[in-house]
Amino acid sequence: MRIQRDGEVREKGMFMCCTLYVRKDFGVVYASEWYYRYVEGNSYLPLTELIEPEDAAYLKEAIQEMTAPVEVYTTFSNHKGSSRNVYLRVEPSDRTEDGHPVYEVTILDVLDLERRRNQLEDNVLKYRYFMTIDTSYYFEYTVDRNRIVVYKYVNERSVTVADEDLDAFVEEYTKDKDASSKLVDQMNAFSSHLKNESRFFEMEFTGEEDGQYGTCGVRGGLYSQDKNVVAGIFSPNRINIKEAYYLTEAAKDAGTGLLNKKAATEYAIEKLAEAGDRTMWVIVMDIDDFKNVNDTYGHLFGDEVIRAVADTLRGTVSQRGIVGRFGGDEFFVLLEKVGNREDLKTLLKTIVKQLAVAFDPKFKLTTSIGVSQYPTDGSSFEELFGKADKALYIAKEKGKNRHIIYEEDLHGAYTTDSMKTQSMAYAMSVEQRRDKLIELMSSLYLQGVRYVTEQPEVQKNLRDLFDLDGLTIYTDGGGKTICRSGNYMRDPADMRELLQEESYRKLFSEQGIFVVSTLKMLKAADEQAFQMATEQEIGASVQCMSCRDEKPCILVSFDVFNRNRKWSNSDIELLGLIGTCIGRMLML
Numbered sequence: 277m278r279i280q281r282d283g284e285v286r287e288k289g290m291f292m293c294c295t296l297y298v299r300k301d302f303g304v305v306y307a308s309e310w311y312y313r314y315v316e317g318n319s320y321l322p323l324t325e326l327i328e329p330e331d332a333a334y335l336k337e338a339i340q341e342m343t344a345p346v347e348v349y350t351t352f353s354n355h356k357g358s359s360r361n362v363y364l365r366v367e368p369s370d371r372t373e374d375g376h377p378v379y380e381v382t383i384l385d386v387l388d389l390e391r392r393r394n395q396l397e398d399n400v401l402k403y404r405y406f407m408t409i410d411t412s413y414y415f416e417y418t419v420d421r422n423r424i425v426v427y428k429y430v431n432e433r434s435v436t437v438a439d440e441d442l443d444a445f446v447e448e449y450t451k452d453k454d455a456s457s458k459l460v461d462q463m464n465a466f467s468s469h470l471k472n473e474s475r476f477f478e479m480e481f482t483g484e485e486d487g488q489y490g491t492c493g494v495r496g497g498l499y500s501q502d503k504n505v506v507a508g509i510f511s512p513n514r515i516n517i518k519e520a521y522y523l524t525e526a527a528k529d530a531g532t533g534l535l536n537k538k539a540a541t542e543y544a545i546e547k548l549a550e551a552g553d554r555t556m557w558v559i560v561m562d563i564d565d566f567k568n569v570n571d572t573y574g575h576l577f578g579d580e581v582i583r584a585v586a587d588t589l590r591g592t593v594s595q596r597g598i599v600g601r602f603g604g605d606e607f608f609v610l611l612e613k614v615g616n617r618e619d620l621k622t623l624l625k626t627i628v629k630q631l632a633v634a635f636d637p638k639f640k641l642t643t644s645i646g647v648s649q650y651p652t653d654g655s656s657f658e659e660l661f662g663k664a665d666k667a668l669y670i671a672k673e674k675g676k677n678r679h680i681i682y683e684e685d686l687h688g689a690y691t692t693d694s695m696k697t698q699s700m701a702y703a704m705s706v707e708q709r710r711d712k713l714i715e716l717m718s719s720l721y722l723q724g725v726r727y728v729t730e731q732p733e734v735q736k737n738l739r740d741l742f743d744l745d746g747l748t749i750y751t752d753g754g755g756k757t758i759c760r761s762g763n764y765m766r767d768p769a770d771m772r773e774l775l776q777e778e779s780y781r782k783l784f785s786e787q788g789i790f791v792v793s794t795l796k797m798l799k800a801a802d803e804q805a806f807q808m809a810t811e812q813e814i815g816a817s818v819q820c821m822s823c824r825d826e827k828p829c830i831l832v833s834f835d836v837f838n839r840n841r842k843w844s845n846s847d848i849e850l851l852g853l854i855g856t857c858i859g860r861m862l863m864l
Contacts, residue, residue: 284823288397293385293392297371297378298323300339304331305378314355323381326366335366339379342368360593363384404432411525412511414495417442417470419504424470427508428523430537431534431596435523435543442467458482466494469505477508510810520546529601531579531587537608539602544610545657548650551612556650557597557620558660559609560668561589564642573638581641584634592627608661617681620647624679628710644671645679653682674743675844712741713850717857725861728759734759738854742847746814746835751862758862762835769808775821775828780805788821788859789852794840816841818848820855822863830859 294309294314302322304311312319315326322771324332331350338346345367353359362383369380407414417424424445426438438445446467450460462481469477476497495506520542521527525859528720535543550554563585570578582605589599589607589727614620624645631641646668648660667680670687674680680687716738719727728734728749735747740761746762747841754771774780780802784790791815792798792809799806809817814835832855 283474294383296323296381296383297369297374298366298381299376299378302339305373310381314358316356318355321355326354327390329604339366340534342366342379349386383552389829402431404429408432412509413437413468415508415510417506418508419471419473422471430523430527431590431598433598435598438518438521444469469496473504473506515669532583532601534586534590534607535598535600537600537602540598540602540608540610541657542599543598544608544661547610547612548655548657548660550652553651554612555615557609557614558648558650558657558664559611559624559645560647560661560664561609561643562601562668563605563647569639581635584641585643588627588630588634592623592630596623620681621670621679628679642677644668644673647679647681649681653684666738677844678842708857712737713854716854720857720861727860728858732761735759742834743836744834745837746833748833748835749835749862750831751829751857754831763814763837765837766811769812771808771831774802774808775806775831777802777804781821781828784819787852788823788856789848790821791843791848792817792819793842813837815839816843816844818851818855820852820859822856822859824863830862832858842845860861 294308294310296311297305301306302324304319304323307319315321318326324336327335327348327350331348334348335346345365346824347363347365349361349363351359351634352362352364363386364384365382367380369378371380372379373481379724399507399581408431410429413426413428415424415426422442424438424440424442425434425436426445427434429435440448446463450457453460459481462479465479466481469479474497478495481492481494492510492512494508494510497503497505504700507678522535522539522543527535529536544558564582566578566581569581582601585605585607586599586601589609593599593611596613597609600608600826602608611620614623624647628643628645631643634641646664646666648663648667650660653663654660663682666687667682671678671680716728716734719734727785728738739745739747744762745763748757748766748768749759750756750771751758752772754775757768761769783801795806795809795815798809798847809815812835815838817833817835819834820832821828822832834851834855
């Protein structure tokens with residue numbers, strides 16, 4: 277069957293990827309079947325007669341003194357009404373014809389490469405899934421290194437069980453056995469198959485251990501002659517070898533297929549102990565307001581949300597680490613192959629963005645995430661998990677829907693007692709914040725705006741409540757400062773000129789609120805405001821403007837220094853309420 281695409285005649289399902297060998301004059305010595313099928317009766321033509329003339333001239337010149345591969349993108353035609361855009365590579369080979377060298381040519385159809393890549397990727401994911409649900413172990417033996425690697429698939433990723441010298445591997449499994457033991461003979465026979473590069477072998481281990489009798493079938497053979505690799509499968513009827521708990525069927529969480537808490541913890545402890553100086557990341561994550569999801573949409577939908585998070589984590593983390601479910605809506609990740617902070621942030625951003633639209637338009641799914649780094653933050657699982665958990669609580673306290681990477685200078689030292697205090701504090705924080713805001717608003721109403729402007733302790737409490745570095749209140753259209761709380765590095769700027777600019781005032785909402793999350797965002801919005809914030813070392817802010825007769829009178833600025841701030845909706849709403857209240861009271 278033929279289909280038309282971009283003016284070209286193509287055979288449906290026929291992917292062009294072929295290898296051929298040519299003489300120095302580009303006459304074809306032999307080629308793969310596809311080539312002959314495509315060019316049909318023109319197979320006698322030299323390859324250079326089937327491509328663009330200018331590319332043919334380039335290849336003819338290049339082949340005269342060829343020592344390294346040459347590549348071109350060209351049009352390949354069979355002179356029978358069909359042509360393809362192809363990548364063509366010519367390189368020296370170790371083959372000859374009548375003692376004369378011949379050259380290897382690879383031809384790839386450019387337009388079909390993406391389809392082929394997607395097919396291969398789908399196959400890889402499919403086979404990883406099959407290997408995950410199988411109980412078999414896989415092995416690869418490299419002959420010239422005498423090294424065997426044994427692995428099993430868990431959560432669709434390879435987990436290494438052994439990676440060592442073959443003789444040491446055999447000795448490990450026979451060291452406690454009598455020399456006449458059947459297992460010793462079997463292991464020696466297995467070793468002989470590997471070392472002799474048997475093209476195919478099949479055998480069975482049988483034996484008794486701890487009073488139980490079991491068998492394990494083995495099939496394998498020479499996988500790659502060029503690389504001298506022997507590969508195969510262990511298929512135990514009952515696994516008698518001492519395997520880690522995280523490799524057993526019992527290690528899987530029933531609801532998601534992820535590792536359960538015990539298995540993920542065991543795996544993390546083992547891998548951290550082997551990590552040396554290699555960077556790893558411990559990540560603790562939970563779903564924001566998951567109880568509300570269950571209460572609003574029901575527990576069946578809640579289970580669907582849990583599975584969606586699990587699938588997203590598993591797919592994104594992939595071969596770079598393992599994912600576990602610690603119960604309820606809490607998840608755990610150990611990243612083993614993400615070397616720097618920028619790559620970590622990119623991965624976290626990918627997860628967050630994908631989850632945010634997973635249930636659109638029903639609701640926006642958000643998560644809070646805490647992260648610690650090995651070996652910077654510690655070497656033991658307990659310490660690293662504790663610091664990641666501490667960072668998670670901080671993420672919650674800051675309004676959720678964010679990640680926090682633990683830093684002792686910023687987040688304080690970790691102790692077991694401090695975490696108990698912090699977890700209790702978080703459980704009470706929503707209630708406490710509400711009570712403190714009620715107290716603040718009541719005192720403002722009873723005592724007037726001087727309750728804030730003239731009491732440093734109240735200002736500090738307000739800053740602590742919202743994790744602010746500074747608070748400034750401007751009057752007289754931005755020309756006078758009546759309150760300046762926090763360790764600002766410079767005197768307050770004169771805001772009159774800026775507030776008189778219509779372009780800047782348009783940045784405020786109808787409620788008179790302007791939110792700055794990053795300086796980059798501010799620079800794009802207003803260059804002058806960006807310059808002033810930079811000079812003041814303000815990285816983010818929530819500003820509340822109060823006007824009389826449509827002219828700015830009061831500006832209340834809640835600031836953080838030298839850092840970005842992802843303001844939560846509740847922070848913006850509450851700070852806006854406080855700032856507007858202060859502004860209106862000052863205009864009375």
